[in-house]
Amino acid sequence: GESVGLHLPTLSVQEGDNSIINCAYSNSASDYFIWYKQESGKGPQFIIDIRSNMDKRQGQRVTVLLNKTVKHLSLQIAATQPGDSAVYFCDSFRGTPLVFGKGTRLSVIA
Amino acid sequence: NAGVTQTPKFQVLKTGQSMTLQCAQDMNHEYMSWYRQDPGMGLRLIHYSVGAGITDQGEVPNGYNVSRSTTEDFPLRLLSAAPSQTSVYFCASSYSPGQATDTQYFGPGTRLTVL
Numbered sequence: 001g002e003s004v005g006l007h008l009p010t011l012s013v014q015e016g017d018n019s020i021i022n023c024a025y026s027n028s029a030s031d032y033f034i035w036y037k038q039e040s041g042k043g044p045q046f047i048i049d050i051r052s053n054m055d056k057r058q059g060q061r062v063t064v065l066l067n068k069t070v071k072h073l074s075l076q077i078a079a080t081q082p083g084d085s086a087v088y089f090c091d092s093f094r095g096t097p098l099v100f101g102k103g104t105r106l107s108v109i110a
Numbered sequence: 111n112a113g114v115t116q117t118p119k120f121q122v123l124k125t126g127q128s129m130t131l132q133c134a135q136d137m138n139h140e141y142m143s144w145y146r147q148d149p150g151m152g153l154r155l156i157h158y159s160v161g162a163g164i165t166d167q168g169e170v171p172n173g174y175n176v177s178r179s180t181t182e183d184f185p186l187r188l189l190s191a192a193p194s195q196t197s198v199y200f201c202a203s204s205y206s207p208g209q210a211t212d213t214q215y216f217g218p219g220t221r222l223t224v225l
Contacts, residue, residue, distance in 0.1 A: 043216030
């Protein structure tokens, strides 16, 4: 079955630095990936998505990179701010309900 | 436009009690789903629905029932609550699964404790 996991459960970053959150997947048939952000006490919130025919997609201060060769994707956050502190989930869609990874907790140090 | 709403926000049950977690969305989304999130864990899919009258099991369906009589509502029923069902429950909706630009919108969650 599908496995969407994260390399690191926690990440601490200095305010103003760039953050990189990594994710691995096992199902090469996955054609669509999403990153969600979940702040404490709240539900997940969509950040950015990418289709498998793309290598890179940019949003506001965020970039997602997809490496299909090694089945790896990453979320890069530029100039990390205290408001970026949250748990970040990578998620893949494979034609059935979304399967979530465990999540990485990002802590921003002021 | 309220998005996805869930009630109650908090609930404490005794083992063996039953209850219904309510979920409603006003975005005319076809796809709705229920997840549970345990401490330090990711989201696990309980049940989902691709439209009114259609429901299916997710990853962890045991102990839960759902129905989808309208597009707007997707209640989750706990038949006989057990301490293992202590968790935070999230409801989500989207236009339809599988579209590249289709994202799920999540409710604020219901924190359930079973004693």
